[in-house]
Amino acid sequence: MENASFDPNFSLSGRIALVTGAARGIGAAIADLFAAKGACVVLSDRSPAVQERQASLRDAGHQAFSVTADLTVGEELDAMVNEVHREHGRIDLLVNSAGVVHLEEAENLSESAWDQTMEINLKAVFRLSQAVGRIMIAQGGGKIINLASQAGLVALDRHLAYCASKAAVIAVTRSLALEWGKYNLQVNSISPTVILTELGQKAWAGEVGERMKEKIPAGRFGRPEEVAAAAVYLASDAANLITGENLVIDGGYTVQ
Numbered sequence: 001m002e003n004a005s006f007d008p009n010f011s012l013s014g015r016i017a018l019v020t021g022a023a024r025g026i027g028a029a030i031a032d033l034f035a036a037k038g039a040c041v042v043l044s045d046r047s048p049a050v051q052e053r054q055a056s057l058r059d060a061g062h063q064a065f066s067v068t069a070d071l072t073v074g075e076e077l078d079a080m081v082n083e084v085h086r087e088h089g090r091i092d093l094l095v096n097s098a099g100v101v102h103l104e105e106a107e108n109l110s111e112s113a114w115d116q117t118m119e120i121n122l123k124a125v126f127r128l129s130q131a132v133g134r135i136m137i138a139q140g141g142g143k144i145i146n147l148a149s150q151a152g153l154v155a156l157d158r159h160l161a162y163c164a165s166k167a168a169v170i171a172v173t174r175s176l177a178l179e180w181g182k183y184n185l186q187v188n189s190i191s192p193t194v195i196l197t198e199l200g201q202k203a204w205a206g207e208v209g210e211r212m213k214e215k216i217p218a219g220r221f222g223r224p225e226e227v228a229a230a231a232v233y234l235a236s237d238a239a240n241l242i243t244g245e246n247l248v249i250d251g252g253y254t255v256q
């Protein structure tokens with residue numbers, strides 16, 4: 001492409017990217033593709049398995065670091081952001097992928113399951129976006145990508161707290177986009193349908209998943225790599241004018 005003000009191959013070369021929930025699933029796929037696109041990736045997770053992901057990225061010749069932190073613990077979250085900033089001098093990209101799901105009928109959902117869901121799916125997104133957002137504002141810009149869900153747009157059976165948390169993530173994304181556009185800081189969310197990661201398996205393995213699939217016009221679930229491809233686009237300069245958007249990757253599930 002001639003005269004493009006961005007790399008048509010969506011290079012992320014030279015970017016420092018912090019990806020949460022990167023030990024497995026969608027976060028791991030995003031970290032892999034960001035690294036393949038030239039970013040220096042910092043993989044974050046509460047699981048020590050994140051160190052193996054870092055090692056395999058390094059073995060493949062990529063720049064990768066890892067940090068373990070439980071993002072529901074404020075001190076651990078702050079220490080992680082400070083460490084990444086101190087080590088790398090800047091943070092260009094933040095991907096909030098760490099999340100959980102608690103499945104329960106609404107009438108039986110416990111307060112603690114509600115709180116646990118909100119602590120990681122919503123509050124950690126706010127806390128991290130704020131801490132990293134301050135760094136991005138000071139350095140002249142950056143991009144934040146939040147993993148929301150189709151559950152933020154439509155109701156799913158036995159997903160009350162999850163649906164509420166993801167609808168709120170979409171609202172947080174829009175609010176941050178509104179306030180931080182002037183700082184050259186773009187904030188977007190991605191809303192996938194079912195992806196058969198560990199989290200996806202928990203909710204959609206077996207018969208319930210087959211019934212769900214029948215309702216998806218595309219007739220299938222998504223793959224982590226398909227979510228990662230969208231994240232690369234949103235992280236690249238090609239998406240510099242896109243902010244406050246919620247990119248739905250659902251094979252048409254929510255158009256009905």
Ligand SMILES: NC(=O)c1ccc[n+]([C@@H]2O[C@H](COP(=O)([O-])OP(=O)(O)OC[C@H]3O[C@@H](n4cnc5c(N)ncnc54)[C@H](O)[C@@H]3O)[C@@H](O)[C@H]2O)c1
Nearest residue numbers: 021025026046070071098099147149194195197198199200
């Ligand atoms: N899998 C799906 O069907 C699907 C669909 C739509 C949206 N999403 C969203 O995508 C994101 C990633 O989901 P996934 O399918 O990869 O899940 P996953 O369970 O495979 O991975 C989630 C990761 O987050 C980490 N994590 C959880 N709580 C944490 C905490 N307190 N501190 C630090 N790390 C923590 C886990 O250790 C894990 O490595 C989530 O926000 C999820 O809600 C998933």
